[in-house]
Amino acid sequence: MGTIMFTFLLCFASQMLVYYLMPSTVAALSLSSESDKLALLALKEKLTNGVPESLPSWNESLHFCEWQGVTCGRRHMRVSSLQLANQTWGGTLGPSLGNLTFLKLLMLRNLALHGEIPPQIGRLKRLQNLILGGNKLEGEIPTELSNCTNLEAIELQHNHLTGRVPSWFGSMQLTWLDLASNNLVATIPPSLGNISSLAYLSLSQNHLAGNIPHALGKLSALETLALDLNNLSGQIPDSLYNLSSIQSFVLVENKLFGSLPSNLNLAFPKLEEFLVGxxxxxxxxxxxxxxxxxxxxxxxxxxxxxxxxxxxxxxxxxxxxxxxxxxxxxxxxxxxxxxxxxxxxxxxxxLLSFYKNRFGGQFPDLIGNFSNLLILDISFNQIYGAIPEKIGKLISLTSLDIGFNHLEGTIPSSIGMLKNIGRLVLQSNKLSGNIPLSIGNLTILSQLFLAANQLQGSIPVTLRYCTKLETVILGINNLSGNIPNETFGYLRGLVLLVLSNNSFTGEIPSEFGNLDQLSQLFIHSNKLSGEIPNQLGGCSSLTKLILRENFFHGNIPSFLGSSIRSLDALDLSRNNFSGTIPFELENLTLLNFLDLSFNNLYGEVPTRGVFSNASQFSLSGNNNLCGGIPQLKLHACFRPPSRKHKRSLKKKLIIIIIISVIGGILIFFITFLAVHSLTRKRKRLPSSPISLQNESLRVTYGDLHEATNGFSSSNLVGVGSFGSVYKGSLLNFERLVAVKVLNLETRGAAKSFVAECNALGKMKHRNLVKILTCCSSVDYKGEDFKAIVFEFMPEGSLENVLHNNEGSENENHSLILSKRVDIALDVAHALDYLHHDEDQVVVHCDIKPSNVLLDEDMVAHLGDFGLARLIHGSTRHSSKDQVDSSTIKGTIGYLPPEYGAGGPVSSEGDIYSYGILLLEMLTGKRPTDNMFYENLSLQKWCKTKISETILDIVDSRLLMSFAEDGTWIVENNIKECLVMFAKIGVACSEEFPTQRMLSKDVIVKLLEIKRKLHVRKNIST
Structure with missing residues (x-):
């Protein structure tokens, strides 16, 4: 009975205690919920930068557990999950985050958050998943995070976090750790190997260095290991091949070396991704x-x-x-x-990619069986044969790259069936024929690369349907015809257009002006003509405009400096532009390369902008320019007097004329007396200097004596058959000159003087040495004196460059193949000019490397016409114009065999000497080298080595380097180009004149070599 009573009293007391304590418990729970609400509101202010329109549901009309992204626990009504994603708020993480102490899941992904992760995050002891990826968070990972001992997943990828990977991660029981795409440094801590529960580890795209820790091999539960895009080095630890659960193994773009095990299938039986590129x-x-x-x-x-x-x-x-x-x-x-x-x-x-290897063999027909391919890249190999017609079966292809192989034949019309293709690369093969009309079916094509082939015909008009095109590269082919307006006018999104090194004719299409997205236009080395159309000013985005080596004429338009302000490279060289240089070009503040050389420009050179730095522009070959910066050494421009000074100038002019007349009469009588006196003493009066090219440049013996420091040996630059050449500086003539002083005691020197003056007197060509004046006078001793004054060539002769003569100013030059081809072309152009004049043919008679002079741009100029013979065009084959070669003293080794047999001088003789010069440029050996004796000559030696053994005879310096400033060379074509060059030299130096090549054919062949060699770097063809 007592026990029952005691139990009853105890229950009653308990009920009463609950009754009295209930209000305080409810109040406590309410207070805790209120703190979560305040924490969320404070967090909102930081996350959204205080923008009231953000998170509209976070207001008093709803309980905070119903706010967007907020989840509360049922028991305590405290925030257990906060998930917000894919906004552009750009705020920060406030410290109030630490008050959400019941939080288990925090996901704030892709909110553009910046600033640091607050240390208060360490208060979240219940936190299991921390997901802050895709933001702009900075600073180091806070050490306070180590207090969150219940963490299972950490995702901080794609932020701007710095510092080291924390070693204290090793004391946590994580299953997921993603720190990819940050700025973490130093090494991977070996302590990560202690996280036995880890299934996913990504430290990709950081700045981690050192070896991969051996301890990572202990992560037996690991399924994904991603350490790519770091600076890791050393070998892949053998311990990693114990990770039998691995499905994804990613170590791409590091500095790892060593080899792979032969039993990868046993090491990684569950492997799905193996990426170690x-x-x-x-x-x-x-x-x-x-x-x-x-x-x-x-x-x-x-x-x-x-x-x-x-x-x-x-x-x-x-x-x-x-x-x-x-x-x-x-x-x-x-x-x-x-x-x-x-x-x-x-x-x-x-995806099937095996580019840049050594694969040979024929392009197989079975390629058409890969019906699901999206990307095929087999470029930079040695694959040959034709492109199979079955390529059209790959209808899913988005990218096809088969460039830089040995493919031949035509582009199959079935290429038009690849309607999903966005990138088509066929460049640097041996493809011929026309570009197929079916290419117009590729309506989503954005990149087209067909450069460096042997394609012919015109650009197909169907290309207009490829309206998505951004890049079109058709350079270095045999394409011809006009550039069609009706095609490119439709390609409004075009960014890069390369049509260079073809045979296009006509004018620049006016519809190019509609290409307002065009950034780079390369149409150089064609046969285009006309003026630059005003419509081109509509290409306001142009950064590079390269028009060199065409036949454009007219003035350089001022809109190039006013409408196209983004230009950083402008090349109009080697055309027929005339007029003055527009001062508007000074406004191109981004321009760092300007080439206007070898045109017919005249007048004042601007001095501001790009014209203020001589290293950034070239005006060579424009002989009537004046002014400019002092480094150009141009003569000052004439300034006409203003009106207010005209009257006073007129009076002064009258006075000057009167004084000049009186002075002239006095001088006449003095001169008459002097002549009379000299005649009586049998002293000859100096004759008037001959002025041929430059009527304002008249020189006497005294002028030349002073210019050359008394013909000092220190000014001597060369000695020839008939005299010596000195470097000099004439008063009132700003450019250096070369003075050839004839040794009149040498037999034939006087005739050489007359021949050279007559030969060069009226000829003008950019590849001939320019004669400034001839001087026939007497020296200070009263002896006859004859000299010829030329433009000085600072790079000396080809002889010095080829054979590195000691003491030469250019002994450090080593001509690469592309430059030798350019020099060969320059000399060929000069010979073509000399040999094909309608009025008179000039035969040089002494073609050799020492007579090929190089200017500051390494452009070749043919000189020394002392042995030249003129043959009148109307009677060029008549006997009276044929000169007995016994009177010719050419140079042994370069003389054609018919001259030695008493044959007549002819243009074919020059071609023979030119062929020997080419072979000397190729081999680096003179024709008089000791290795050539009896029946072995330079020509015969090259002829026997012209195919498979071509590399045995090539100048060793050509094999050291095949690249030059702004250009690169297709490696597979090097040997072919060497063979072509050798064949030209051999064909020009055949024994019989009728078997030798014509100069025009030589030019065509050399241009073909040039096209195979030269391609611009910043085009990526």
Whole structure:
């Protein structure tokens, strides 16, 4: 009875206690909820930068547990989850975040948040998932986060976090750690290997260095390891191959080396992604991957692997992409591509890339079986044959790159079936024929590369339907005809257009002016003519305009400096532009390269903008310019007097004339007496100096004596058959001159003087040495004196450059192949000019390297016409114009054989000497070298080595470097170009004159070599 009573009293007391305590508990819970609400409101203010329109549901009309992104626990009504994403608020994380102490999930992704992660985050002891990816958070990962011992997943990727990867992560029980795309530095802490529960680890795209820790091999639960895009070095630790749960193994773009194990299938049986491209790993292809049946993506590109590709890859029926480009696979043999047959079984394959290897063989027809391919890249190999018609079956292709191979034949019309293609690269092959009309079917094409082939015909008008085109590169082909208005006028999105090194004619289409997005226009080295159309001023986005080596004429339009203010490169050189340089070009503040050389410009040179820095512009070959900055050394421009001074000037002029007349009469009588006195003493009076090219430049013996420091040996630059050449500086003539002083005691010197003056007197060509004046006078001893004054060539002669003569001003020059081709072209143009004049043909008679002079731009000028013979055009084949070669003293080694047999002087004789000069440029050996004796000559030696053994005879300096400022060379074409150059030299120096090439044909062949060699870097063709 007592026990029952005691139990009753105890229950009653308990109920009463609950009754009295209930209000205080409810109040406590209400107070805690209120603190979460205040914390959220304070957090909103920071997250949204105080913009009231943001998070409209966060207001008093709703309980905070119903606010957007907020979830509360049912028991305590406290915030347990906060999830907000994909906004552009750009705010910060406020410290009030630390008051949400019941928070388990915090996801604030892609909100453009900046600032640091507040240390108050360490108060969130219940936090399990921290997701702050896709923001702009800065600073280091706060150490206070280590207090959040319940964390399972941390995602801080795509921020601006700095500092090290915290080592204290190793004490947490994480399953997911993503710190990718930040600015973390130093090494990977080995302590990460202690997180035995970790399934996902990504430290991609940071600045981590050092070795991959061996301890990471302890992460037995790891399924994804992503350490790509860092600066990691050393070998891949063997311990990583113990991670049998790995599905994704990503180490792309580091500095790792070593080799891969032969049993990858046993190490990673669950592997789906194996991406180690962009390292320095070597060895054979890991053929064991053929047994990893789940493999989807495989990338070992940009490494140093070599050897054959296994024929068992077809077992990978889930394979989606394979990239083995930029390695050393293949041998150039016909069976190198046999592995493709196996890959046709991989029906899900969307990416196939094996660019920049050594694969040979014929382009196989079976390529049409890869029906699901999106990307095919086999460029930079040695694949030959025709592009198969079945290429049109790859209707899913978005990118096709088969450039830089040895493909021949025409572009198949089936290419027009690739209607999903956005990038088409066929450049640097040997493709011929026309561009197919079916290319107009590629209506979403944005990039078209057909450069460096042998394509012919005109640009198809159907190209107008490819309205998405941004890049069109058709340079270095044999395309001709007009550039059609009706085609490019439709391509309004065009950014880059390259039509250079073809044979286009006509004018620049006026509809180019509609291309307001056009940034770079390269149409140089064609046969275009006319004036630059005013409509081109509509291309306001142009940064590069290259029009050199055409036949454009007229004035340089001022709109180039007023409407196109974004230009950084303008090249109008080697055309027929005339008039003055527009001062508007001074306004181009971004211009750092301007070339107006070799035109017919005259007048004042501007001094501001690009014209203030001589290294940024070139005006060579415009001989009537004046003014400019002092470094140009141009004569001052004439300034006409103003009106207010005309009257006083008129009076002064009358006075000057009167004084001049009186002075002239006095001088006449004094001169008469002097002549009379000299005649009696049998002293000859100096005759008037001959002035040919420059009527304002008249010189005497005294002028030349002073200009050359008394013909000092320190001014001596060369000695020839008939005299010596001195460098000098004439008073009131700002450019340096070369003075050739004839040694009149040498037999034939006087005739040489007359021949050279007559030959060069009226000839004007940019590749002939310009004669400034001839001086026939007497020296201070009363002896005859004859001299010829030329423009000085600062780079000396080709002889010095080729053979590196000691003491030469250019002994450090080493001519690369492209420059030798340019010089050969310059000399060929000069000979073509001399040999094909309608009124008189000039035969030089002494073509050799020492008579080829180089200006400051390394442009060649043919000089020394002391042996030249003139043959009148109307009677060029008559006997009276044929000169007995016995009177000719050419140079041994360069003389044609018919001259030695008493044959007549002819243009074919010059071609023979020119051919020997070409072979000397190719081999670096003179025709008089000791190795040539009896029946072996330079010509015969080259002729026997002209094909497979061409590299045995080539000047060794040509094999050291094949690139020059602003250009690069297609490697596969180097040998071919050397053979072509040798064939020209051999054909020009054949024994019989009728078998030798014509100068015009020489020019065509050399231009073909030039097209194969030169392509601009900043075009990426």
């Amino acid at each position: 962009g390292n320095q790993i070597s060895g054979a292809f890991p053929s064991s991957i053929s047994n990893i049946t789940n493999l989807k993506r495989f990338d070992i590109a940009r490494n140093a692997f070599s050897g054959p590709i296994p024929l068992t890859l077809g077992q990978l029926n889930k394979l989606d992409s394979i990239d083995i480009g930029d390695n050393n696979f293949g041998s150039g043999g016909a069976r190198d591509l046999d592995f493709l047959s196996s890959l046709t079984n991989c029906t899900k394959l969307s």
